[in-house]
Amino acid sequence: MNSDDDNIPKTIHTSAVTPIVQRDTSKWSSFRHQGYLINAETTAEVTILFEQLSNERTWNPFTRFLVVISLLKEEELKKVFDVLLEARVINVLVVNGTDDAHLYTYNPYDNFACGKYYEDIISYGICLQATNNLYPNKLVTGLRNCTLRATVPNRIPFTVDSTQPNNDKLLRIGVEQKYFSVKDTLTFVHMDTGDEILEIVHSLMTTTVVSKQIETQTHFRHQGYLITAKTATEFTKYFQKLLEEPTWNPTARFLIIIYSLKEEDLKKVFDMLLKTRVINVLVVNGTDDAHLYTYNPYDNFACGKYYEYILNSNLLECINNIVVKYFSEKTITYIDLSSDDDHVLKAIHSAAVAPIVSREATSQSSFRHQGYLITAKTTAGYVTFFKKLLKEQTWNPYARFLIIISSLKEEDLKKVFDMLLETHVINVLVVNGTDDAHLYTYNPYDNFACGKYYEDIISYGVCLQATNNLYPNKLVTGLRNCTLRATVPHRIPFAIDPSQPDVDKRFKLGIEQHLFKLIGETEHFEVDFSHDVENIFSVINSKMEVSGPMVKLQNNESDVMLGCVVLSDVRADTPRLSYHCEDYGRIHRVFSKPSRGPNMEPDCAILNPNKDTKER
Structure with a gap:
């Protein structure tokens, strides 16, 4: 210009x-x-x-x-x-x-x-x-909360002027008007409560909000519902009034906040939702911890007519977080001990953070377990089925365990951890499968307990709020100040019973006894040798039941079994073989693979059954 x-x-x-x-x-x-x-x-x-x-x-x-x-x-x-x-x-x-x-x-x-x-x-x-972006995207709030003036001629079916006398009264809006008016709108229904919720939603300014009392009807087409109520009874009483509206929309998304929601009232709430065919729903208890619940009446061929369980979103998020952080590098063995639902398995499977092997507790497994995720309905069911796992050759008490018990009562916790102590499972986390999803563990290697008892059950609190390392190294005091009971058969020169007549009085200890005492001096533990055992080899059957001297380990009468074991050809096929008996932390024999040939020599090692590290 x-x-x-x-x-x-x-x-x-x-x-x-x-x-x-x-x-x-x-x-x-x-x-x-x-x-x-x-x-x-x-x-x-x-x-x-x-x-x-x-x-x-x-x-x-x-x-x-x-x-x-x-x-x-x-x-x-x-x-x-x-x-x-x-x-x-x-x-x-x-x-x-x-x-x-x-x-x-x-x-x-x-x-x-x-x-x-x-x-x-x-x-x-x-x-x-100037350092700014000089041509930024300026649609900061876009057209949200805007009212646009639209000029509409009467051109059926594209646009409809509802005031025209020759129009069908059923045609209140044309095709173009319909598509132009579609937007994300949230209907806020408050049952005598929830004004602060409305203020929060308004302050976010992310959607249009239409607020209404439950007593008043509206001709607005609902595209999403935010409903607040004081109690579950109030919710079920007034929720039916929404069904009387001509614009009722059960296919929309529902967010329902009930301030005094009790766990025993959840079924009442979801029964009402099922009756009204509301599927896309999230129920929140309005307390400080704000637990989330939903359900799926189209799972397991329910066909929308019933639901098997109420999904606790907090529990599923908790389990997912633990699996991602502590099991992602392992293959997880999932075992359902009659919990009657598989939503935990589905949630972990959909997260795709680790390989999962799902199996039944009643069947034997030849798979080498690297981590266990076990779900049970009750403590009694857990105790009954857990013992069956011990009879597997591939039982691995040194892996990480995550145990979820749906109806876990606080008074039953000791029963759970007594079983874990008996089976020498240390790296374990127990979760109650309720809405608060508390985490529990124990440590039988703290305060010089030597793996034989525990003083306290450790609570990490609500799962989603826990900041601890949930699987720490628990060998706090290790084997220091411990006295291990060692059973010693008479097998010169590996193990010697000095009371036997064929023993040279100069030799009070066999090779393995001497080495084990040296280990004790290094690790600061004592050894009490016992020779009250038959001088025969032990046999372990397919159910990992022991006959012979090693039965003392199985019966918890001894901590260590000394003596020589012949390295057979079959055992030599694997560089390092671990055999466990019953609770297989009590027997742990390890063989090193030698060069193949006729000159294979016996190679013996005795390991502390309660210690995660293995000494040769």
Whole structure:
């Protein structure tokens, strides 16, 4: 527009960064504009120019504009941006053409202005010092909470004027009107409570909210429900009134907050939801811990007619978090001890954080277990079935255990951990499968307990709030100050019973006894040798039941069994073989693979059954 100044187009042309189409403002253009660079002397010239440009067929207000005004006065900035607002030009930068070259813009889509006004003119400061993104996305609040004025002719079926006398009264809205009005709207239904919830939702400004009392009907089409109630009884009483509305929409999403929700009332709530065919629902108890619940009447071929269980979202999130953090590098053996539901398995499977081997407790497994996830309904069911796991050759008490008991009572915790102590399972976490999902463990290697007893059951509190290392190293005091009971058969030179007549009185200890005492001196434990055992080899059957001297380990009469074991050809096939008996922490014999050949020598090792590390 300023014919006396052509420095700007020359500069851009010289830099050769983009194609330039230079045109005369007095002539119309048929070129499709992809960006505007406007150079004017005064604000008045800009006003006249935009009136011209907006009348062109190729006018493009959605592209980027760079407007340079040589004699731009600060008091005239509003006049410039009023012109831009009227022309619906949003992606614009205005530059005053002086030496300091200040940059200005505006945003009529901030703070729900809906493109109809702007609150402030934004200054980016001196051009060469500006570090902002000069052309950001300005649809900050977009069209949310806006009311658009729509002109609607009567053109059935696309648009319908419901006031026209010749229209079918069933056609209240046309196809285009219907699609244009579809938006995410939340219907807030408060049953004499919940004003603070409404304030929070309003403050988020992420959706349109229609608030209504339960007693009043509305003809608004509900697209989502946020319902608050004091009690489950109040909820079920008033919820049926929603069904009487012509705009009732059971296919929408429901968020139901019940402030005094008791666990025994959950079934009453979900029975009502099932009856009203509400599926996409989340129920929240309105306490500080805010537990989440849902259900699925289309799982396990229920066909929408019943549900088997109420899903505790907090419990599932808790289990998922533990598996992700502590089991992701292992293969998990999932065992369902008659818990009657598989939602835990489904949740972990869908998370896809670790391989899962699902098996029944009643069948034997040849799989080498690296971690156990066990679910049970009651403590009695857990104790009954847990013993069956001990009869597997692949039983591994040194793995990590995660045990979920649905109906775990606090008075039954000791029974659970007594079983774990008896079977030498140390790396364990017990979870009660209720809404609070508390975590429990124990440590029989603390305070010099030597793996033989525990003083306290350790509570980590509510699962989702626990910040502890849930599977720490528990060998706090290890075997220090412990006295281990060692059973010693008479097998010269490996193990010696000094009371036998064929013993040279100079040899009071066999090789293994001597080595084990040396280990005791290093690890600071004592050994009590007992020779009250038959001098025969022990036999372990397919159910890992022992006959012979090793039965003392199985019966917890001894902690260690010394003596030589012949390294057979079958055992030599595996570099390191572990054999466990009954609770297989009590027998743990390890063989090292030698070179293959006829000169295989017996290789013996005696390991502390209660210690996670193995000494040869």
